[in-house]
Amino acid sequence: MRRYKRFAAMAATSVVLSVALAACGEAGGGDDEGDGGGEGGGGSESGTIGLLLPEDRTTRYEAFDRPFIEDKIAELCPDCDVQYQNAGEDVNTQKQQFDAMLTQGVDVIILDAVESTSTSAWVEEAAAEGVQVVAYDRLAEGPIEAYVSYDNFRVGELQGETLLAALGDEAEGANVVMINGSPTDPNAAMFKEGAHSVIDQSANVVFEQDVDGWQAPIAGEDMTDAIEALGDDGFDAVYVGNDGMAAAVITSLESAGISVPVGGQDAELAGLQRIVAGQQAFTIYKALQQEAETTAEIAVALLRGEDIASLAPDSADSPTDSGIPSRLFDPVAVTVDNIMDTVVADGFYTVEDICTAEYADACAAAGIG
The missing domain is CATH 3.40.50.2300 (Response regulator)
Incomplete structure (x- = not known):
């Protein structure tokens, strides 16, 4: 059996974070990019934001993504209601959850799609009913309003x-x-x-x-x-x-x-x-906090009819749409x-x-x- 060397000393390949988490500085763009977002006005407005996450097998979704998003929405819009569902990695379950949110009259949906190719018709239906969809972490297909993820x-x-x-x-x-x-x-x-x-x-x-x-x-x-x-x-x-x-x-x-x-x-x-x-x-x-909190800021801004340009300064293309307002953070x-x-x-x-x-x-x- 070949004997392998212990891991070689690593080269310094990590990218330095250009921003810190909210606890140490930035709250997902809230301090220096949130002027056009949800913190700018009208904290008394209310509405319902749906949050659909794809699975609970990976630690991050229940331990970090969900609480970061829910807490930021509560901070920005105390009277807003968040409806949450997790699809357990089942696309049919997520479709049922999405449809239920439309039936229940949500105003904005944050969607982390189980399978992005399935979402185009869902998002089109939501748009026809005046419900705006923000793609979170994974780029959903269809006429989404914004996309937040990493490069x-x-x-x-x-x-x-x-x-x-x-x-x-x-x-x-x-x-x-x-x-x-x-x-x-x-x-x-x-x-x-x-x-x-x-x-x-x-x-x-x-x-x-x-x-x-x-x-x-x-x-x-x-x-x-x-x-x-x-x-x-x-x-x-x-x-x-x-x-x-x-x-x-x-x-x-x-x-x-x-x-x-x-x-x-x-x-x-x-x-x-x-x-x-x-x-x-x-x-x-x-850094999940900045990704999650920026998404929450965008959702609240859309709920209030505010401009999201400062929150989503980048651009992304999906198979069904181009020039989607986006925020793409750098990994480390x-x-x-x-x-x-x-x-x-x-x-x-x-x-x-x-x-x-x-x-x-x-x-x-x-x-x-």
Whole structure:
């Protein structure tokens, strides 16, 4: 069995956050971009905003996205009502939830689509009834009013760059396994495209598989298949779409006695702990508070008939529409070397969250504390 080197020292590939979270400065653009948004007037206006999130398997949606959005709406519009539903990764369930919100008379819908290609007719129906739709995190199709997310191609680029950095001098000509996200998620396609744009320049993708629904058990099975097909010395690193799947991939690798750099995404707590422990090379941090709060500001502004240009200064194109007013934030690569300067500095997680008893020694060795 080939013995792999411990992760090489990472190059400084992370992008410095141009803005901080609300707790440390910016509240999703509220301080220096909110003049045209919901905070500008009429806090007494009321209305109903629907919030549809795609799944609850990933930690972020219930723990971060939902409370950030609901709390910001409550701050901006105390008399507004928020109707919330989670689709559990089922597109038919989300369609029923969307239809129910129209029936119940919501004014604005924040939609994080399970499957973006299915939404065009939904959004057209909403528009016909005077209900405005804001696409959140994933670019829904149809005549949406605005879109808030991250530069998802750049997310993939960062994943590729940081994975190659983890290989150090062995990156040139390296063999890489790619376990991608769900083919129904438009973001996953952009992550994959961005990653390929970097990896293909110097390394070889020797096994690649998309994972329906971002399901970690399937990702683990795919990794086992890759090991069986390539052998334990047939690859040098593994690209994984997110941290949840990375956990299962790492379990499969460890069961086979293989240690290679593995990268993920979402800066999940368990992923950060694996980074500290040396099991995972990196994750991609997307400051969810600024994304969520900007979306809430846009929804309230639309409810009040206010201009959203300052909140959505960018532009995006979907298969059904072009020039969609957007806000696309910059992602950040997180390694063991910059956890303190990123997720901890922003208050996303505390040192105490990360450095539990199980990880105390590893945190001390890494200078985290």
